[in-house]
Amino acid sequence: MALKAATKFVLSENIADSVFDAVIVVSHSWKAVEKHAGLKAILPVLENYSKINSSIDKCTVSFIPTDAVSSNRLFYSSTGTVNTDFDDVRRYQKAAQNAVKAAVSAGVKFPLLITIPYERFPRAELIAAVGALHSAYTPYHIRSEDNQTLKLEGLGIYPIADKSPRFLELIQGIERSFIVSRDIGDGDPQRMAPPKVAEYVQELFKGSSVKVTVDSDQEKIKKEYPLLAAVNRSANDVPEHQARIIWLEYSNEEESKNSQKEFETLMLVGKGVTLDTGGR
Incomplete structure (x- = not known):
């Protein structure tokens, strides 16, 4: 799309x-x-x-x-x-x-x-x-x-x-x-609720050099991403609104054209996708 x-x-x-x-x-x-x-x-x-x-x-x-x-x-x-x-x-x-x-x-x-x-x-x-x-x-x-x-x-x-x-x-x-x-x-909160975002991203990179991994286990998210889980807790009772962790990994398998120059490794970290209801 x-x-x-x-x-x-x-x-x-x-x-x-x-x-x-x-x-x-x-x-x-x-x-x-x-x-x-x-x-x-x-x-x-x-x-x-x-x-x-x-x-x-x-x-x-x-x-x-x-x-x-x-x-x-x-x-x-x-x-x-x-x-x-x-x-x-x-x-x-x-x-x-x-x-x-x-x-x-x-x-x-x-x-x-x-x-x-x-x-x-x-x-x-x-x-x-x-x-x-x-x-x-x-x-x-x-x-x-x-x-x-x-x-x-x-x-x-x-x-x-x-x-x-x-x-x-x-x-x-x-x-x-x-x-x-x-x-x-x-996007509106239904078409772009966290599970829908995960589907969108998976479809976007299908067949490309980007590997997409989606974590949807809420217990794992609660344990490994406590801040995200805290924001997500008010929406967690609705399966269609539960948070997702999306990993994008691009691996360049090409050989460097310049043997004196190495490829860079870049890591970008973003906020997990969740419904944020605000509050303090």
């Missing part, structure tokens, strides 16, 4: 490609578009629009109908200021998030995202893509219903600073991890 919800990604440097039903530009300044030859067709569009809307670069999302792109739909999302001491790269995340939200509301299904880089934030394109995916996420309970489609069928990325396939793979990996985290963390 999780990976099926992942958005289709493509890299494209053609803003006129008819596969995209909208173009989204995220930037700190519309004038910065001038630095990129592949975007020259939309520069006069933004310039003319700035003459009738002075707030274009003030943290707003502007929808601009134009024949400069094949879909006739151009969204310009301003990050606002990026040069003060309290500005950080999250400006790009928020701007892309707002733009995709507006685009989805307008019926867009496959936009092309263009993030204009700024020297202070070399990872702006990646962070903007993460923000776009935030608004593209379809909640688990909605996806579980029959005939419910994703908010976006796909997302195009116009690469400027990083044009490598690795960049796209990184975005895809981040998106999948966010889908799983939000499905589990934001």
